[in-house]
Amino acid sequence: MNRILACLARNQLLISLTVLALALLFPLVFPSQYSIRMATLCGMYIVLALSLNLITGYTGQVSLGHAAFFGIGAYTAAILATRFGLNFLFTFIAAAIVAGLAAFLLGLPTLKLKGHYLAMVTLGFCEIVRLVEMNWMGLTRGPLGILNIPPPSLWGFTIDAPIEYYYFIVALVVLTIKLVQNIVDSRVGKGLIAISEDEIAAEAMGINILRYKVMVFVISAALAGFAGAFYAQYMSYIDPTSFGTDQSISIFIMIIFGGLASIPGTIIGVIVLTLLPEVLRGLMDFRLIIYGLILIAMMLVKPEGLLGNINFTRIKKAADGKKAGELK
Structure with missing residues (x-):
């Protein structure tokens, strides 16, 4: 197993380029609208799961209200597109800003607390946002939803074909992965990991815990807002x-299944748990029960998830050091 992980660590770039090439070829190999639609939804959930893993996996803060920021982004984009006719460049940026601002206002008082207060607050926040969306008829049209949301367009080019939406979400996934990886590899990322392991020790080292937590919470929500904007203009209807x-x-279950603090694990978790309900379409009403059973089994067999706690950068350095020692 160690040799396999070392091999994967040494060839991360090659593997990443291969996966990207396969993703680009996917709609050409599987041209049916159903396949492309499912792959597009997988891409959207990858963006959502990566954004949640940033706050939960790398910082150790449990958030159970990520769909609230997803919804805020979706409604922001939908309202701006339908009522003001703004193109997707403005709707996407506005969706990220509004979702990030909501996270800032929520996280500033909440993230000062320790323990699982954030989980409880975000769970309640998600329900509050849903009730606002359900009852603010003048803004959201309540249970009627927002209809006829125009597709993304810019400078006369409109994204309206399934394959165009697919390549659009692939670009968003690549940008999200790059952003999350850059954060993790930066000084900020090291600070986040230190906070997740021991807040007292991190504070003693001079890390401003509240600033780091709020910052990553806002970034996480902004990425969810991006995903919401895509969802709204892709589906053309939201409620x-x-x-x-x-x-x-x-x-949340997707990142637990794939592995906390793992980008490859998150992608695998999303793909498996997005496609599983389609494979078991007859059991759609029991989706959360199935997810729960999978989560229980994972906690018993591999609590950290499929690829959780596997640091490929560290493994690569260790493998290179061992190889250099053997050459000597």
Whole structure:
């Protein structure tokens, strides 16, 4: 097993380029609209799960209301596109800003607390946002939802074909992975990991815990807002039922299954748990029960998830050091 991990660590760039090439070829090999649609939804959930893993996996803060920021981004984009006719460049940026601002206002008082207060607060926040979306008829049209959301367009080019949406979400996934990886590899990322392991020790080292937590919480929510903007303009219709607590729990289970603090694990977790309900379509009403059973089994067999606690950068350095020692 160690040799396999070392091999994967040494060839991360090659593996990443191969996966990207396969992703680009996917709609050409599987051209059916159903396949492309499922792959597009997988891409959207990858963005959502990576954003949640940034706060939960790398910082150790449990958030159970990620769908609230997803919904805020979706409604922001939908309202700006339908009522003001703004193009997707403005709707996406606005969705990220509004979701990030909501996270800042929520996180500033909440993240001062320790323990699982954030989990409880975000769970309640998600329900509050859903109720606002359900009852503010003048803004969100309540249970009627927002209809006829225009597709993304810029400078006369409109994204309206399934394959175009697919390549659009692939670009967003690549940008999200790059952003998360850069954060993790930076000084900020090291600070986040230190906070997740021991807050007292991190504070003693001079790390401003509240600033780091709030910053990553805002970034996480902004990325969820991006995903929400894509969802709104991809589906062309949204209503509050898509942004409830069950959606938050589904995203949370994806990162637990794939592995906390693991980008490859998150991607695997999303793909497996997004496609599983389609494979078991007859059991769609029992989706959360199935997810729960999978989560229980994972906690018993491999609590850290499929690729949790596997640091490929560290493994590569160790393997290179061992190889250099053997050459000597």
